[in-house]
Amino acid sequence: MTTPRAEWWRSAVIYQVYPRSFADADGDGIGDLAGALSRIDHLADLGVDAVWFSPFMPSPQKDAGYDISDYRDIDPLFGTLADFDAFLAAAHERGIRVIVDLVPNHSSDQHPWFQQALAAAPRSPERARYIFSDGKGPRGEEPPNNWPSFFGGSAWTRTVDPDGSPGQWYLHLFDSSQPDFNWQNEEVREEFRSILRFWLDRGADGFRVDVAHGLVKDPDLPDHDTTRTGAMGGLGNEAPYLAQEGVHEIYRDWRRLLDSYDGDRALCAEAWLPTLAQVALWVRPDEMHQAFNMNYLGTPWDAERLRAVIDESREVFGAVGAPSTWVLSNHDVVRHTSRLALPAEEQSVALGPDSAVLPDPVIALRRGRAATMVMLGLPGSSYLYQGEELGLPEVTEIADDERQDPRFFRSEGEAYGRDGCRVPLPWTADGPSHGFNDTGESWLPQPPHWGSFARDAQIADPSSTLSLYRRILRLRREHGLGTGDVEWMDGAGDDVLAFRNGDVMVLANLGEDPLALPEGHAIALSADLEEGLLPPDAAAWVVPARS
Numbered sequence: 001m002t003t004p005r006a007e008w009w010r011s012a013v014i015y016q017v018y019p020r021s022f023a024d025a026d027g028d029g030i031g032d033l034a035g036a037l038s039r040i041d042h043l044a045d046l047g048v049d050a051v052w053f054s055p056f057m058p059s060p061q062k063d064a065g066y067d068i069s070d071y072r073d074i075d076p077l078f079g080t081l082a083d084f085d086a087f088l089a090a091a092h093e094r095g096i097r098v099i100v101d102l103v104p105n106h107s108s109d110q111h112p113w114f115q116q117a118l119a120a121a122p123r124s125p126e127r128a129r130y131i132f133s134d135g136k137g138p139r140g141e142e143p144p145n146n147w148p149s150f151f152g153g154s155a156w157t158r159t160v161d162p163d164g165s166p167g168q169w170y171l172h173l174f175d176s177s178q179p180d181f182n183w184q185n186e187e188v189r190e191e192f193r194s195i196l197r198f199w200l201d202r203g204a205d206g207f208r209v210d211v212a213h214g215l216v217k218d219p220d221l222p223d224h225d226t227t228r229t230g231a232m233g234g235l236g237n238e239a240p241y242l243a244q245e246g247v248h249e250i251y252r253d254w255r256r257l258l259d260s261y262d263g264d265r266a267l268c269a270e271a272w273l274p275t276l277a278q279v280a281l282w283v284r285p286d287e288m289h290q291a292f293n294m295n296y297l298g299t300p301w302d303a304e305r306l307r308a309v310i311d312e313s314r315e316v317f318g319a320v321g322a323p324s325t326w327v328l329s330n331h332d333v334v335r336h337t338s339r340l341a342l343p344a345e346e347q348s349v350a351l352g353p354d355s356a357v358l359p360d361p362v363i364a365l366r367r368g369r370a371a372t373m374v375m376l377g378l379p380g381s382s383y384l385y386q387g388e389e390l391g392l393p394e395v396t397e398i399a400d401d402e403r404q405d406p407r408f409f410r411s412e413g414e415a416y417g418r419d420g421c422r423v424p425l426p427w428t429a430d431g432p433s434h435g436f437n438d439t440g441e442s443w444l445p446q447p448p449h450w451g452s453f454a455r456d457a458q459i460a461d462p463s464s465t466l467s468l469y470r471r472i473l474r475l476r477r478e479h480g481l482g483t484g485d486v487e488w489m490d491g492a493g494d495d496v497l498a499f500r501n502g503d504v505m506v507l508a509n510l511g512e513d514p515l516a517l518p519e520g521h522a523i524a525l526s527a528d529l530e531e532g533l534l535p536p537d538a539a540a541w542v543v544p545a546r547s
């Protein structure tokens with residue numbers, strides 16, 4: 001039996017594969033599981049502990065796979081269950097765990113249950129699996145309440161009855177093709193227990209749980225004060241469809257189910273909430289194992305604010321015996337190797353060709369590298385998003401007619417959406433689609449400078465971002481940083497982050513003047529050091545020099 005602190009997920013570095021954009025074996029322009037398998041040694045060489053796959057289940061792909069029509073299979077776009085089994089076996093052989101994305105808040109409108117619900121009468125058992133309601137107004141012509149969709153517009157769409165007349169409305173917190181399940185219904189709960197078992201029986205090591213704060217809604221469907229509604233991160237538990245007390249019971253149930261399996265299976269919550277104290281409720285000892293620290297992700301490049309969020313994270317997660325789960329980039333936000341060079345108030349705004357402010361690419365990459373060195377110097381688990389190890393920037397030049405994100409369409413072009421962080425990876429400097437496949441097809445266009453970020457252009461260069469990530473991960477493991485602690489060091493200056501984790505001193509310069517490194521120490525690792533000084537936007541890991 002492992003001691004509690006040794007559980008792998010407490011300190012794991014987990015790499016997010018966004019399968020559409022990772023590697024494409026069949027050449028149709030959309031990545032797949034066989035492609036991922038062909039690149040698995042990249043992940044092993046990098047030194048990650050686990051891989052999280054964004055959804056690969058059958059889906060009409062209205063929201064890039066977050067609209068699932070069958071929870072127990074693989075979309076032919078991505079391959080077959082045999083491809084999943086092959087990837088899992090190859091990953092396990094290399095000591096890499098595999099985490100599946102579970103989307104329990106909503107299904108696709110093409111899911112058989114939703115199709116049955118549409119065909120059935122109001123208040124039927126078929127409709128009770130989703131959230132249907134009569135409209136307001138004399139003829140029910142107004143939505144049942146004022147809840148907004150995260151992607152823009154109302155969260156309600158009216159159905160059409162079999163005779164062609166307007167019918168009830170159904171709830172979708174996201175796109176109209178993503179109807180929300182009714183988690184008050186025991187049949188939904190039992191179905192998801194069975195889905196969890198399906199993937200656990202296949203050997204999955206855990207789940208990233210999509211919109212983990214949204215499953216339960218206030219059954220009275222009251223209006224709420226939408227003036228307090230912002231982007232995903234701006235909503236709190238004041239909304240009657242987020243962070244309702246009832247969600248916790250679901251995760252306690254799932255925890256018991258996972259605990260009945262061997263091998264430390266884990267759950268990670270995607271729960272965007274205003275305060276870390278709220279997020280910590282998801283990782284109480286009998287609930288989930290991890291919850292993304294989106295508040296850390298949302299903190300700008302500012303030493304004081306970073307110190308504060310790190311301290312608060314250690315405090316609130318520590319109080320419930322959980323690690324903090326750090327993250328800087330994912331498939332929903334502007335890549336941190338661009339974002340951190342934007343003014344603080346612009347950092348949650350998607351970028352496009354007409355954005356008022358675009359990041360300076362040189363500063364952005366330096367900050368991105370330094371930020372990674374800080375994150376991976378911290379104890380706890382960290383998630384990496386594919387391509388950050390190549391220092392990929394956000395792609396800002398995607399034309400409107402090439403965009404794919406429903407957020408762009410539902411906001412009528414007002415929000416650029418998330419395509420800029422989803423562009424297929426460059427593996428080779430030359431060749432069709434830079435080695436993403438061998439046909440040159442790509443579901444989002446790769447920009448002209450993509451080849452300079454390619455894996456093969458970086459692998460032999462000791463100063464490349466890829467070499468930096470590989471060294472960071474090796475040293476992190478060698479020095480046990482994932483299970484260490486943070487001890488702030490005084491006297492380094494307000495614009496400097498300086499802490500000790502075991503025998504490693506992590507220093508990052510967020511100010512404007514170069515910083516002298518402490519004497520009597522050796523530099524274990526550095527990003528962008530100049531003549532022995534730590535220039536602005538650089539970081540170093542230093543260790544006591546051996547005498």
Ligand code: GLC
Pocket residue numbers: 063066067103174210211270331332
């Ligand atoms: C999560 C996913 C995002 C998706 C949404 C709806 O936030 O990360 O990509 O659009 O849920 O499923």
